Amino acid sequence: xxxxxxxxxxxxxxxxxxxxxxxxxxxxxxxxxxxxxxxxxxxxxxxxxxxxxxxxxxxxxxxxxxxxxxxxxxxxxxxxxxxxxxxxxxxxxxxxxxxxxxxxxxxxxxxxxxxxxxxxxxxxxxxxxxxxxxxxxxxxxxxxxxxxxxxxxxxxxxxxxxxxxxxxxxxxxxxxxxxxxxxxxxxxxxxxxxxxxxxxxxxxxxxxxxxxxxxxxxxxxxxxxxxxxxxxxxxxxxxxxxxxxxxxxxxxxxxxxxxxxxxxxxxxxxxxxxxxxxxxxxxxxxxxxxxxxxxxxxxxxxxxxxxxxxxxxxxxxxxxxxxxxxxxxxxxxxxxxxxxxxxxxxxxxxxxxxxxxxxxxxxxxxxxxxxxxxxxxxxxxxxxxxxxxxxxxxxxxxxxxxxxxxxxxxxxxxxxxxxxxxxxxxxxxxxxxxxxxxxxxxxxxxxxxxxxxxx
Amino acid sequence: xxxxxxxxxxxxxxxxxxxxxxxxxxxxxxxxxxxxxxxxxxxxxxxxxxxxxxxxxxxxxxxxxxxxxxxxxxxxxxxxxxxxxxxxxxxxxxxxxxxxxxxxxxxxxxxxxxxxxxxxxxxxxxxxxxxxxxxxxxxxxxxxxxxxxxxxxxxxxxxxxxxx
Numbered sequence: 219x220x221x222x223x224x225x226x227x228x229x230x231x232x233x234x235x236x237x238x239x240x241x242x243x244x245x246x247x248x249x250x251x252x253x254x255x256x257x258x259x260x261x262x263x264x265x266x267x268x269x270x271x272x273x274x275x276x277x278x279x280x281x282x283x284x285x286x287x288x289x290x291x292x293x294x295x296x297x298x299x300x301x302x303x304x305x306x307x308x309x310x311x312x313x314x315x316x317x318x319x320x321x322x323x324x325x326x327x328x329x330x331x332x333x334x335x336x337x338x339x340x341x342x343x344x345x346x347x348x349x350x351x352x353x354x355x356x357x358x359x360x361x362x363x364x365x366x367x368x369x370x371x372x373x374x375x376x377x378x379x380x381x382x383x384x385x386x387x388x389x390x391x392x393x394x395x396x397x398x399x400x401x402x403x404x405x406x407x408x409x410x411x412x413x414x415x416x417x418x419x420x421x422x423x424x425x426x427x428x429x430x431x432x433x434x435x436x437x438x439x440x441x442x443x444x445x446x447x448x449x450x451x452x453x454x455x456x457x458x459x460x461x462x463x464x465x466x467x468x469x470x471x472x473x474x475x476x477x478x479x480x481x482x483x484x485x486x487x488x489x490x491x492x493x494x495x496x497x498x499x500x501x502x503x504x505x506x507x508x509x510x511x512x513x514x515x516x517x518x519x520x521x522x523x524x525x526x527x528x529x530x531x532x533x534x535x536x537x538x539x540x541x542x543x544x545x546x547x548x549x550x551x552x553x554x555x556x557x558x559x560x561x562x563x564x565x566x567x568x569x570x571x572x573x574x575x576x577x578x579x580x581x582x583x584x585x586x587x588x589x590x591x592x593x594x595x596x597x598x599x600x601x602x603x604x605x606x607x608x609x610x611x612x613x614x615x616x617x618x619x620x621x622x623x624x625x626x627x628x629x630x631x632x633x634x635x636x637x638x639x640x641x642x643x644x645x646x647x648x649x650x651x652x653x654x655x656x657x658x659x660x661x662x663x664x665x666x667x668x669x670x671x672x673x
Numbered sequence: 674x675x676x677x678x679x680x681x682x683x684x685x686x687x688x689x690x691x692x693x694x695x696x697x698x699x700x701x702x703x704x705x706x707x708x709x710x711x712x713x714x715x716x717x718x719x720x721x722x723x724x725x726x727x728x729x730x731x732x733x734x735x736x737x738x739x740x741x742x743x744x745x746x747x748x749x750x751x752x753x754x755x756x757x758x759x760x761x762x763x764x765x766x767x768x769x770x771x772x773x774x775x776x777x778x779x780x781x782x783x784x785x786x787x788x789x790x791x792x793x794x795x796x797x798x799x800x801x802x803x804x805x806x807x808x809x810x811x812x813x814x815x816x817x818x819x820x821x822x823x824x825x826x827x828x829x830x831x832x833x834x835x836x837x
Contacts, residue, residue: 496739
């Protein structure tokens with residue numbers, strides 16, 4: 219290690235300052251400035267990369283809009299109504315409320331693109347529902363809520379997939395599509411574990427919802443249930459781009475919450491706006507930092523160096539994917555998901571490309587992988603959230619999460635071996651002929667925007 | 674001291690209002706874009722530009738003036754578990770580092786932003802130095818905020834966490 223090398227010093231600053239608790243986005247900007255300054259380059263390149271990057275990445279606008287729509291759905295009690303509907307469907311089985319938790323997350327996943335939004339928004343209701351009357355231990359309810367929230371960004375829409383599309387230049391439309399089967403697979407795995415736990419610990423069967431309630435509850439949930447249909451139908455029917463779909467989701471959520479359910483006042487709407495704007499700034503800062511630091515990574519030729527090293531190992535594509543899985547699982551225990559996506563994944567992409575791995579498949583595997591990282595201790599953002607919501611200790615939640623993590627990793631291995639994604643895409647190609655999701659390519663949006671700026 | 678704190682709180686709330694308005698503007702621009710393109714078949718051209726501008730401003734404005742320390746995404750396995758004294762040492766070091774690095778680079782950044790006056794945005798015709806000036810707001814906010822954090826950590830007192 220050469221301590222006079224600007225890149226080494228920048229890396230030391232990056233690691234050192236973030237370990238000392240400085241926000242990661244800010245640390246990345248500083249590391250870029252340090253690198254530029256010490257290597258005698260113009261320090262303003264950091265600001266230029268950051269500003270032009272943000273200004274030129276139109277697809278990223280899906281991020282704030284999806285955050286906003288999730289905020290509106292939670293504030294407008296759409297999630298509560300969904301929960302009641304799911305109770306109607308699967309509440310009657312042993313471990314029923316656990317299944318309700320899973321199914322609700324699957325449906326919510328079809329509307330929201332963020333695991334954090336799922337856990338933070340409907341998590342409280344899900345945990346309360348399960349622990350009422352001492353039916354389930356609070357730690358189990360919390361663990362299940364964290365685990366099911368992971369499905370959110372795997373089933374489309376998905377904020378992490380938008381970020382991946384940016385760094386890998388892959389089609390968001392195909393990425394979204396590729397997430398459907400893996401997401402359902404993970405839900406099935408979770409329901410399996412939940413059944414097993416319910417039998418083992420003799421969790422109670424909840425009261426059956428009387429059949430005459432069926433039409434009312436279904437009708438009540440219907441507008442909310444339509445949301446995934448509108449979103450995905452809109453994207454794949456070629457009516458709107460994924461970014462526009464995010465705006466439509468927010469508009470639709472507001473319309474049904476405020477006008478149909480009448481559960482959202484103007485004041486609550488404004489509170490959701492403020493909350494979403496703050497979250498947007500926090501996650502946007504991370505993106506801004508990554509845009510600046512990616513210049514350093516690129517100008518030091520890191521991705522190619524990594525490719526060279528990995529090429530020396532002479533791995534097959536599936537061996538490479540296994541290595542990627544392991545690296546990301548370990549990093550997922552330590553780092554926040556978007557950081558991994560924006561900093562580590564770009565370094566791995568060229569190798570994956572060189573090995574002929576499909577970028578969509580790689581993206582789905584990577585996103586699933588990183589989402590599992592959200593529930594692995596010691597740094598699992600979802601675990602922190604549910605522990606706080608349920609008022610249980612982190613260690614108790616972690617203990618109850620373990621069987622689920624094992625199941626999810628098993629599901630990841632299955633997904634890695636091509637089957638589900640390949641099947642989805644093949645299905646897509648055979649049914650839709652030549653139509654592709656409209657304007658879904660990141661490159662397309664970037665070109666359009668370049669033209670916009672240049673014009 | 675109380676007046677200073679009240680003034681800071683007031684400033685912060687107004688900064689938060691600006692941030693929220695930016696998000697609403699982005700949303701409205703998007704809706705206009707969708708409606709004019711797909712419903713009226715007469716797409717507006719400036720809406721895309723407005724939404725990216727609100728995105729850039731929202732992030733840097735929000736991160737500089739609105740976000741509280743606990744809202745920012747950080748790696749806190751180590752930091753979160755430190756005793757208060759060690760945490761103060763870290764705050765002093767990181768705070769000083771932010772002040773030094775951002776002050777060191779500020780002249781270059783000012784140069785860059787003012788140089789951008791030669792370009793205008795395609796549809797709204799806004800000068801790029803104005804658009805990009807939000808970076809300077811952010812940089813100065815970072816310098817002030819972290820100077821306060823470092824000062825507080827070093828002396829154990831101050832005018833409250835984060836100055837807007």
